[in-house]
Structure formats: structure tokens, C-alpha cells
Amino acid sequence: PVVIHRHAYRPPDWLVPTIALDFALDPQKTRVKARLQVKRNGDHNRPLKLDGNNQKLLAFSVDGQDAQSQVKQEKEGLVIALGGEAHTIETEVEISPESNSQLMGLYASSGLLCTQCEAEGFRRITYFPDRPDILSRYTVRMEADEKAFPVLLSNGNLTLEGKSENGRHFALWNDPFPKPCYLFALVAGNLAAYRDEFITQSGRKVALAIWVRPDDINKTHHAMNALKMAMAWDEKVYGREYDLDQFNIVAVDDFNFGAMENKSLNIFNSRYILADPDTATDADYDAIAGVVAHEYFHNWSGNRVTCRDWFQLSLKEGFTVFRDQSFSADLGSPAVKRIEDVRSLRAAQFPEDAGPLAHPIQPDSYIEISNFYTATVYNKGAEIIRMMHQLLGAEKFRKGTDLYFERHDGEAATCENFVAAMEEASGVDLTDFRHWYHQAGTPELKASLKWDGATKTATLTLSQKTAATPSQPEKQPVVLPVAIALIGKQTGKNLIGEQLLTLTKDSESYRFENLAEEPLLSINRHFSAPVTVENQVSPEDLAFLSANDDDPFARYEAMQQLMLDFMVARVRGEQVDPKTVINAVEKTLTNKDLDNAFIAEAVILPSENMVGEKLDIVDPKRIAEIRDDLRKMLGQTLEKLWQQAYQSCERPSYQYTPEAVGARRLKNVALSYLAAGELADAPSIAWLQFEKADNMTDRRGALDVLVNGFSPEREKALTAFYERYKGNALVIDKWFAVQAFSTRPDVIENVKKLAKHPDFTLKNPNRARALIGSFAHNARAFHDLSGEGYRFVTDMVIALDKINSQTAARMIAPFGRWQRYGSDRAEMMQNALKRILSTPDLSRDVFEQASKSLL
Ligand code: HT7
Ligand code: ZN
Numbered sequence: 001p002v003v004i005h006r007h008a009y010r011p012p013d014w015l016v017p018t019i020a021l022d023f024a025l026d027p028q029k030t031r032v033k034a035r036l037q038v039k040r041n042g043d044h045n046r047p048l049k050l051d052g053n054n055q056k057l058l059a060f061s062v063d064g065q066d067a068q069s070q071v072k073q074e075k076e077g078l079v080i081a082l083g084g085e086a087h088t089i090e091t092e093v094e095i096s097p098e099s100n101s102q103l104m105g106l107y108a109s110s111g112l113l114c115t116q117c118e119a120e121g122f123r124r125i126t127y128f129p130d131r132p133d134i135l136s137r138y139t140v141r142m143e144a145d146e147k148a149f150p151v152l153l154s155n156g157n158l159t160l161e162g163k164s165e166n167g168r169h170f171a172l173w174n175d176p177f178p179k180p181c182y183l184f185a186l187v188a189g190n191l192a193a194y195r196d197e198f199i200t201q202s203g204r205k206v207a208l209a210i211w212v213r214p215d216d217i218n219k220t221h222h223a224m225n226a227l228k229m230a231m232a233w234d235e236k237v238y239g240r241e242y243d244l245d246q247f248n249i250v251a252v253d254d255f256n257f258g259a260m261e262n263k264s265l266n267i268f269n270s271r272y273i274l275a276d277p278d279t280a281t282d283a284d285y286d287a288i289a290g291v292v293a294h295e296y297f298h299n300w301s302g303n304r305v306t307c308r309d310w311f312q313l314s315l316k317e318g319f320t321v322f323r324d325q326s327f328s329a330d331l332g333s334p335a336v337k338r339i340e341d342v343r344s345l346r347a348a349q350f351p352e353d354a355g356p357l358a359h360p361i362q363p364d365s366y367i368e369i370s371n372f373y374t375a376t377v378y379n380k381g382a383e384i385i386r387m388m389h390q391l392l393g394a395e396k397f398r399k400g401t402d403l404y405f406e407r408h409d410g411e412a413a414t415c416e417n418f419v420a421a422m423e424e425a426s427g428v429d430l431t432d433f434r435h436w437y438h439q440a441g442t443p444e445l446k447a448s449l450k451w452d453g454a455t456k457t458a459t460l461t462l463s464q465k466t467a468a469t470p471s472q473p474e475k476q477p478v479v480l481p482v483a484i485a486l487i488g489k490q491t492g493k494n495l496i497g498e499q500l501l502t503l504t505k506d507s508e509s510y511r512f513e514n515l516a517e518e519p520l521l522s523i524n525r526h527f528s529a530p531v532t533v534e535n536q537v538s539p540e541d542l543a544f545l546s547a548n549d550d551d552p553f554a555r556y557e558a559m560q561q562l563m564l565d566f567m568v569a570r571v572r573g574e575q576v577d578p579k580t581v582i583n584a585v586e587k588t589l590t591n592k593d594l595d596n597a598f599i600a601e602a603v604i605l606p607s608e609n610m611v612g613e614k615l616d617i618v619d620p621k622r623i624a625e626i627r628d629d630l631r632k633m634l635g636q637t638l639e640k641l642w643q644q645a646y647q648s649c650e651r652p653s654y655q656y657t658p659e660a661v662g663a664r665r666l667k668n669v670a671l672s673y674l675a676a677g678e679l680a681d682a683p684s685i686a687w688l689q690f691e692k693a694d695n696m697t698d699r700r701g702a703l704d705v706l707v708n709g710f711s712p713e714r715e716k717a718l719t720a721f722y723e724r725y726k727g728n729a730l731v732i733d734k735w736f737a738v739q740a741f742s743t744r745p746d747v748i749e750n751v752k753k754l755a756k757h758p759d760f761t762l763k764n765p766n767r768a769r770a771l772i773g774s775f776a777h778n779a780r781a782f783h784d785l786s787g788e789g790y791r792f793v794t795d796m797v798i799a800l801d802k803i804n805s806q807t808a809a810r811m812i813a814p815f816g817r818w819q820r821y822g823s824d825r826a827e828m829m830q831n832a833l834k835r836i837l838s839t840p841d842l843s844r845d846v847f848e849q850a851s852k853s854l855l
Contacts, residue, residue, distance in 0.1 A: 001848070003366070004310075006311040013044060015041045015134060019035065020141075022034075026145075027108050032094075034093075034128070035088060047079050048082050049079050050129060051129060052076070052077045052093075052123050053077070060090070062088070093127065097113050102803075102806070103255065104806070105122070109254035110213070112250075117184050132307050135178035138179065139172070141172050142170065144188045153173075153187045153248055154171070155173060155183070156174050156264060158172070185263075187267065191212060192214040205245070206231075207246045208228070216274050218276060219274040219280075223272075226288060227293075229327075230292060238323070240405070249295075256765055256806050261299070272288050278694075290327075293324045294320055297324060301316055302320060305413050308413060314381035314437075317381055318382050319382075335526075335553055335556075345379050345383065348375035349374075353380070354467075355817050359440050361381045361437055362415055362438055370806045371809055388430070400421050400426055402425070403421040435477075436478055439466065443531045444533075446534045446535070447523050447534070456515050456516075458511070459512075460484070460510045464507075464531070470852070480531065481501075485549075485551065485554075486515065486519035492544070521537075522545060525553060542558045559585075559588065559603075566578060566581050566630065567630060568611055568614045572615075596649060598662075599666055608780070611626070617821065618817075619821075619822065628743070634676070635677020642677075645667070645670040649663040650663075651664075654695045667698070668701030672705050682705070689701070702717065707744075736770040741775075772796045773810070775789070793815075794836060797812060798836060801843050801846045805846055815833050818853075830854060833850050834854070
């Protein structure tokens with residue numbers, strides 16, 4: 001397979017200032033006519049190359065003359081020599097949306113026709129130079145059967161619609177903003193709109209519509225509210241106003257990703273739009289608001305200023321994730337939001353950075369760009385923007401983004417353009433900071449604090465080290481903004497306020513004088529740098545910090561560290577006393593100054609994977625036993641407190657307010673501890689909650705607990721849940737996922753049975769992820785020594801690759817961590833990868849992930 005290198009970038013030989021598309025839509029056979037105005041870019045005599053695959057070429061002409069005999073058809077496109085400076089190229093192709101199971105290009109989903117073009121889907125619709133640095137003005141004509149496809153949408157403004165022959169109708173759309181082809185979109189189908197409007201800061205009225213299946217119209221209100229809040233927030237915080245008269249969102253059931261920011265026509269996986277209390281959990285509500293905001297924010301960070309090439313992906317994605325995270329933080333509790341974001345960074349990105357698929361946020365090369373829509377490019381990318389925000393301060397950061405948007409509006413830009421704008425607007429030198437863009441791996445930050453009682457002076461030594469990653473054996477020090485405080489060991493007072501230390505070298509020392517008392521170190525407050533911290537602190541001091549640190553995130557961290565150290569010591573066979581952990585949990589649970597949402601986050605144990613990351617050789621079974629043991633101990637010892645918490649969080653009826661969401665969160669955490677304590681009445685409490693729940697958070701919380709046990713209530717609840725929601729795909733996804741995540745030893749047999757359930761299909765990515773993706777992240781089951789877990793996921797990846805290679809490729813990463821396991825498991829994991837690689841006609845996507853995972 002061809003490897004694309006970052007340094008091989010060359011400007012395009014030909015530009016395409018305008019394109020007119022004409023679609024004769026039909027699920028089986030769609031005809032696409034395209035008229036491209038092409039313009040030579042620079043002084044050269046190279047031919048015009050048009051990317052294209054999966055389509056039948058019916059006609060090709062240059063300047064109105066048939067040129068089928070001159071055009072060279074290659075495997076991945078067309079090549080034609082052109083004599084002049086500007087020409088008109090016309091093509092006609094036939095494509096089949098219905099047989100497009102890859103869900104890239106134009107495809108059918110539950111009776112709709114829709115497109116997905118990022119990253120390289122446009123070439124599956126028509127022949128075109130499919131690269132993001134070619135910006136074109138689009139006019140689109142679409143025609144379809146009026147009964148089957150009454151709604152016809154594309155980017156920009158609707159300029160004309162009307163009837164044509166044979167029960168067909170048409171619509172004409174015109175997008176005034178030049179855009180790369182990955183932002184092109186079209187939707188046709190029987191859709192209903194939930195409408196609203198937004199008045200921009202300059203007084204322009206924007207018509208908003210969320211298009212869904214008519215039955216789902218009442219599930220769109222939350223998404224619409226989120227959209228309006230996001231529009232107002234972007235004006236207030238970034239000065240960015242919406243630029244067209246319409247903004248449309250469409251929800252589709254079959255989608256490879258979360259959503260897509262096509263200019264003025266965002267297309268969403270329906271799981272990130274549809275919500276009502278009966279079917280969506282509080283976590284779903286949060287995710288919907290976050291993704292709606294994310295896609296909307298792309299209108300500036302991604303669309304008005306786009307990416308020059310796909311190595312710049314983090315330019316739009318890292319920045320936009322930072323923007324959506326800040327939006328959600330402003331909407332609710334910033335501390336809880338930060339905890340959630342850091343938890344997912346640690347769960348998804350840290351392992352990626354520590355394994356064979358590690359890459360910088362600007363990768364050096366790729367085989368298939370779809371494999372680089374990763375936690376690194378997105379979430380580590382966001383952390384890197386966040387660090388710039390800290391180093392510059394909010395005001396200069398805003399000056400930097402203003403300059404960036406102004407300077408590059410209407411352009412395809414680079415990450416370097418962004419950093420340069422930040423640097424220029426702020427006057428802060430970011431030379432060394434740029435290493436973050438090209439260096440993979442999570443830095444380890446070592447901290448040691450020495451106290452001199454005689455002089456009342458503390459000396460803090462910070463040092464950093466980044467372990468080697470594939471193809472990067474040597475690492476340079478990176479710029480680390482480390483927020484610290486010193487907390488008095490007696491009084492619990494913050495002795496120095498918060499200080500931002502900027503570590504730029506391998507190691508540096510800092511002195512703090514005239515301290516009133518011996519201090520404890522509060523480090524990497526609010527997770528100021530995306531690092532792991534190595535800091536020898538006793539369990540007693542961690543417990544003290546967990547109760548006294550004035551930064552809520554640091555309190556959470558101290559608690560997590562305390563629990564993690566305990567579990568790691570137990571896995572290593574050390575005799576450690578759980579008393580300090582139990583007391584710290586008790587103190588947090590009974591602290592009246594803390595809100596429920598925070599308490600819930602703080603008392604959840606670090607995941608099994610987090611424990612595994614601390615060990616040289618991972619034994620998932622032993623880790624699970626130790627973690628279960630601690631949960632049981634906490635459940636039993638603090639039974640009364642869990643019961644109190646549970647009762648105090650009960651509410652007479654469902655409300656969607658931050659207070660009510662926090663209460664439900666703590667209530668369900670308390671329930672899970674009661675169940676972990678194996679208390680005789682836990683299943684009946686859970687069943688009662690399940691039965692009388694007036695919302696999905698409580699129903700799902702009860703099911704999560706029951707599914708791990710052997711009580712008769714388990715089967716009752718699973719059956720009742722299925723019967724209640726059959727036909728509702730998004731909820732049935734939960735039913736599959738809950739079972740795939742079960743901690744019961746028979747989970748593998750059950751999952752294999754579920755793969756044969758009439759509702760299971762590999763064709764729908766949400767369903768495939770719900771069962772296989774969830775199971776592959778159920779460490780104790782996936783890594784079962786029988787090898788059955790590996791075998792099952794391997795079979796599924798091979799089968800899924802034929803249908804949807806992008807989705808299949810995303811399931812390979814867990815195998816790539818084989819080096820971390822004992823030889824018995826490692827060998828089976830390697831064999832699984834080899835079996836995948838020996839499959840005939842493997843996709844580029846799966847080949848890249850599996851071959852890199854074996855190294
Ligand atoms: N920018 C969007 C990326 C995306 C995507 C990428 C590969 C394959 C399918 C896809 N669907 C959407 C999502 C976002 O970050 O907003
Ligand atoms: Zn994005």
C-alpha cells in the first residue's frame with residue numbers, strides 16, 4: 001500500500017474555482033453529472049488528475065468536446081493532459097447508494113439518501129481532485145422521486161425547487177462560500193423538521209432546522225437548545241457569528257462517526273441528536289450538547305478556515321474539541337467537566353500514546369487517513385491548545401484566535417499558521433512549544449518537594465521524560481505549564497495561591513521561601529499539562545489532599561491516586577491496609593460542601609486499565625479481582641453511607657437540571673457500591689429502581705448493576721428492557737452494550753449468542769460498536785485465558801472489514817497492546833493480528849492498523 005508523507009506536500013497543479021453538480025437520485029442507480037471549471041495553478045505542464053473510485057464513468061468531455069478516448073482511466077482516478085490555462089471538464093458517472101455499505105460517499109440509510117465526504121468520500125461520488133486545499137463554489141441540482149424523497153437538502157441556500165416528470169421533483173442549492181469537497185453534503189428523504197431561529201449579534205435572522213424521521217420529532221428539543229446556546233457562546237467567547245441564512249442538521253441511523261460539519265448542513269449519527277428522558281441518559285444529553293456544539297463551532301474552526309492537507313487535521317479537530325470542552329464547562333460544572341475529559345483522555349489517548357499506534361498530533365505519514373481520526377489528534381490536540389491558552393492567558397489567546405481567523409479566512413491553513421498567529425498576537429515565544437506537534441508519547445513528570453524546617457523553605461524539583469515511541473527513539477523536552485500550589489500540612493491552607501511553573505528543560509528546581517508551615521504539593525492542578533505525574537506521596541498525605549486541596553480537580557486526583565496506589569500494591573502482592581482509602585471515601589461522601597456530581601466522580605475507582613498501565617505485565621483477571629475486592633470492601637464498610645446517599649438523591653420526579661443530574665449520578669454510583677458489597681437486598685433495590693424509573697439514567701443504572709449478578713431480577717430486567725424498547729435502535733444498542741460489559745464469567749458465551757440475535761447486524765456501525773466494541777473493552781472477558789475473547793473479536797473484525805472497513809479498523813487497537821501481557825496472552829493476541837493480516841482482500845484501513853499493531 002502507498003504511504004503518504006507529511007513532507008511530500010505540494011500545492012495542487014490545477015484549481016477548481018467552481019463546480020456544478022446534477023444528481024438524478026435513485027437508491028439503486030444514481031447518475032451524477034459534474035461540470036468543473038479548472039484553472040492551471042502555476043507554470044507547469046502536468047496533466048489534470050481526478051480522484052475517483054467505485055463509480056462507472058459514462059461520459060467525459062473537455063470544453064464541450066467528448067474526450068473519452070483521451071482520458072486515462074487508472075485504478076484510483078482519471079488523468080487528462082490539458083493544453084490551456086483554464087478548461088471546462090464535464091463528467092457523468094453512475095453510482096449505487098444502496099450497495100454502499102462503507103457509508104462513505106453517497107449511501108442509503110433507513111430509506112434516506114445521504115453523504116459522508118470527509119475525509120476522502122467525495123471521490124466515491126464523482127471524479128474530482130479530492131484534497132482539502134482545493135476550494136470551490138458549489139451549485140447543486142438534485143432530483144428524486146417526490147414520494148420517497150420529499151425533502152431535498154444540500155449546502156448553502158435553496159434557490160429553486162419544483163416538479164419534474166414521472167412523479168419526480170428537484171431542488172437547486174447554491175453555496176456562496178468556497179469550500180473543500182469534504183464539506184459537500186446532500187440529503188434526500190422523508191424527513192420532518194423541528195424549526196427555530198437565532199438572531200445573530202449583528203441582528204441577522206438564521207432559520208434553524210433539525211431534520212429527523214417524523215416519529216422522532218419530539219426528541220430534537222435538547223439538540224436545538226444546545227445549538228442556540230452554542231451559537232450565542234461562539235459570539236461571546238470568540239466573536240464568531242454564523243454566516244448564512246439557514247442552518248440545517250439531519251440525523252441518520254447509519255454513520256461511521258459522531259457527526260459531520262458539512263457547510264450549513266451538518267449530518268449527525270442519530271445518537272447525538274435524539275433524546276428524551278425515557279430513552280436517553282444524562283450522559284447522552286451531555287454528549288448531544290457537546291457534539292452539536294462541536295459541529296457548529298467547525299463553521300469557523302474547520303470550514304471558514306480549513307486544513308491545507310490531512311496532516312493538519314488537528315488544526316480543526318484539536319481546536320474544536322477545546323472549544324466544545326470549554327463550552328460544556330461554561331454550561332455546567334467546570335470541575336466535573338474537566339474530570340470527565342481527563343478520564344476519557346486517560347482511557348483512550350494515553351494507551352494510544354504508549355502503544356504501537358502512537359503518533360504525534362501531526363503524524364508523519366499514513367496509509368489510510370481515516371485511521372488518524374484518533375484520540376491523539378482530537379483530545380491530545382485539544383490539550384495542546386489548552387496549554388497555549390494557559391501560557392498566553394485568556395486575553396492574548398483571544399487576540400491570537402482573532403488574528404488567525406482574520407488572516408486565514410477562506411483559506412486552507414496549517415497548524416504552523418495557527419501557532420504563528422498566536423505568537424504574533426501575544427508576543428509570547430512559542431518556538432519550543434512547537435515540539436508538541438511532532439512528538440508522540442505522554443511525558444512523565446517527576447516531582448519531588450524537599451522541606452527545610454530551619455529556613456522554612458521548600459524546594460520543588462520537576463523533571464520530565466518521554467519514553468521512546470515507534471520511529472521516535474529520542475525525545476526532546478516539551479514545554480509544560482505546571483499549575484501548582486503548596487497546601488499546609490497542618491492547616492490545609494493554600495500557602496502560595498496557584499502558580500504556573502513553565503518547565504522547558506529536562507529538569508528544573510524552584511524555591512518557595514517564608515512558608516508558614518510544612519507544605520504538601522498540589523501538582524498539575526486542573527490537569528494543566530497532559531502528562532503522567534510521578535510523585536511519591538504517602539497514603540495519609542493523599543487522603544489529606546483529597547479532603548483539603550482548594551482545587552477540586554486536584555482533590556479528585558489525590559483520591560484517585562490513593563485508590564490506584566492501593567490497588568497496584570495489592571496486585572503486586574503487597575500487604576496494604578485499606579483503612580486510609582475507606583476513610584477518605586467516607587470523608588468525601590459526608591462532606592456537605594461538595595456537590596453530588598463531584599462526589600460521584602471522586603468515589604469511583606480508577607478503571608482496571610488504569611491499574612494495568614502502572615504494571616510491567618498486565619494480568620487482567622488479577623486486576624479485576626483486586627478491584628472487585630476493594631469495591632466490595634467499600635460497599636460493605638460504608639453500607640449505611642451508600643444507603644443514605646442513595647436516599648438523599650432520590651427525587652419525586654424527573655427534571656433535567658444540573659442539580660438533578662448530579663443527584664442521579666451519585667444515586668447510581670451508590671447503587672453500584674451497594675451491589676458490589678453483595679448485600680442481599682441489592683438486586684431488589686436495583687429492580688425496584690428499574691421498575692419505577694421515569695428516566696433512562698435510572699433504568700440503565702439499575703440494569704448496569706443487575707447485569708453483573710446472577711439474581712432472577714437480572715433476566716427479568718433484561719427482558720423487560722428489550723420488550724419496552726424493541727424497535728428503538730438507539731436503546732437496543734444500550735441493551736447489547738450493557739451485556740457486553742458484564743463482569744460475569746459467562747459474558748463471552750452470551751456475547752456470542754447476542755451476535756446471532758435477530759437484531760444484531762454488522763451493517764449498522766452503532767450496533768457493531770455496541771456489541772463488539774464494548775466487548776473488546778471489557779478487559780477481563782476480552783483477555784480470558786481461553787482465548788475465546790480474542791477469537792470472537794478477530795472473527796468479527798474480518799467479517800466487518802468486508803462491509804465497513806473504517807469501523808472494523810477501529811476495533812483492532814486492543815490487540816496492539818500485546819507487549820504488555822504475559823507470553824500466553826501476548827502470543828494469542830499476535831496470532832489474532834496475523835490471522836487478520838492473512839485474510840485475502842484486506843482493506844487498507846485494517847491492514848494499516850493490524851500491521852502496525854504487530855510491530
Ligand atoms: N470532522 C468529522 C469527521 C468525520 C469522519 C471522519 C472519517 C470517517 C467518517 C467521518 N464522519 C465524520 C467529525 C468531527 O470531528 O466533527
Ligand atoms: Zn470535529
